Amino acid sequence: MTGFVTDERYLAHDTGSGHPERPERLQAIWQELHQRSLWSQLLHLAPRMATLEELTLVHAESYCEFIRRSLPRQGIVWLDPDTALCPASYEVACLAAGGVLRALEAVIEGRCRNAFCAIRPPGHHAERDHAMGFCLFNNVAIAARAAQVYHGLRRILILDWDVHHGNGTQHIFEEDPTVFYVSLHQFPLYPGTGRADERGRGVGEGFTLNIPLPPGSDESAYRRAFEQLIAPAVAAFHPDLILISAGFDAHRDDPLASQRLTEESFRWMCRQTLQWAATFCNGRLVAVLEGGYALPALARSVAACLEEMLQAAY
Numbered sequence: 001m002t003g004f005v006t007d008e009r010y011l012a013h014d015t016g017s018g019h020p021e022r023p024e025r026l027q028a029i030w031q032e033l034h035q036r037s038l039w040s041q042l043l044h045l046a047p048r049m050a051t052l053e054e055l056t057l058v059h060a061e062s063y064c065e066f067i068r069r070s071l072p073r074q075g076i077v078w079l080d081p082d083t084a085l086c087p088a089s090y091e092v093a094c095l096a097a098g099g100v101l102r103a104l105e106a107v108i109e110g111r112c113r114n115a116f117c118a119i120r121p122p123g124h125h126a127e128r129d130h131a132m133g134f135c136l137f138n139n140v141a142i143a144a145r146a147a148q149v150y151h152g153l154r155r156i157l158i159l160d161w162d163v164h165h166g167n168g169t170q171h172i173f174e175e176d177p178t179v180f181y182v183s184l185h186q187f188p189l190y191p192g193t194g195r196a197d198e199r200g201r202g203v204g205e206g207f208t209l210n211i212p213l214p215p216g217s218d219e220s221a222y223r224r225a226f227e228q229l230i231a232p233a234v235a236a237f238h239p240d241l242i243l244i245s246a247g248f249d250a251h252r253d254d255p256l257a258s259q260r261l262t263e264e265s266f267r268w269m270c271r272q273t274l275q276w277a278a279t280f281c282n283g284r285l286v287a288v289l290e291g292g293y294a295l296p297a298l299a300r301s302v303a304a305c306l307e308e309m310l311q312a313a314y
């Protein structure tokens with residue numbers, strides 16, 4: 001089985017009119033999954049709220065309090081020029097992080113072999129103590145640490161194919177040799193981090209792999225990176241669990257970046273990653289939505305990944 005986490009309540013995080021990270025992203029995905037009859041093949045997992053204890057696996061407690069205290073009574077407040085809070089945002093962000101935890105639990109308990117989380121707000125720019133780039137809590141980072149602390153897994157691979165570098169995830173784990181962070185991203189681009197010479201620090205050196213790709217990169221560049229750089233690194237690391245920061249903004253239709261992937265490129269990357277999961281960790285893989293702002297391209301790309309995940313889980 002392939003697990004699937006989503007919820008109507010994720011629509012309640014209001015980012016204001018004209019913001020690319022908008023509720024319609026999830027609705028486009030839901031519609032596509034219904035149209036392809038994928039919806040009924042998935043094991044639907046109801047998300048829960050992450051607890052403060054779970055959030056503070058990677059975030060400062062003072063930061064979690066700050067987000068809660070900063071909520072407006074009505075309308076929207078801005079934490080930075082990109083990152084909005086509405087009255088529901090704290091609860092929705094807890095539900096996003098908790099949705100990934102629910103997927104993780106289902107995969108570890110064996111209720112499903114892999115799982116996809118269609119959640120918002122996204123997470124990979126969120127730092128230990130500040131919000132950034134549409135992100136409030138670092139959903140994938142919280143799940144990685146929870147897998148270790150609550151489920152006894154040791155080595156966690158985070159593969160981040162969002163077109164932007166996941167600065168938050170990198171910084172949270174850069175001194176940690178047990179969480180291997182691999183990112184493919186357009187460079188230069190927001191947030192400006194993710195150069196190839198950022199390889200981790202201290203005992204974590206060598207457990208961050210940044211693959212910056214120039215604007216205009218197509219599937220062949222991604223394939224080369226997977227085959228020549230990522231595959232040997234994953235084999236050497238031998239993960240107990242694979243988490244994907246699955247952003248779809250490297251699609252050629254995306255308005256926020258200039259890469260040239262198609263939905264078939266995402267299908268290929270997902271299939272490769274599923275093969276690593278099958279080889280090294282009994283298929284355990286949780287994919288978590290990050291970016292992706294061209295709605296039809298986003299929906300088709302998520303559906304392509306889910307078709308691969310269902311096939312791998314059959």
Ligand SMILES: [Zn+2]
Nearest residue numbers: 162163164291
């Ligand atoms: Zn992105």
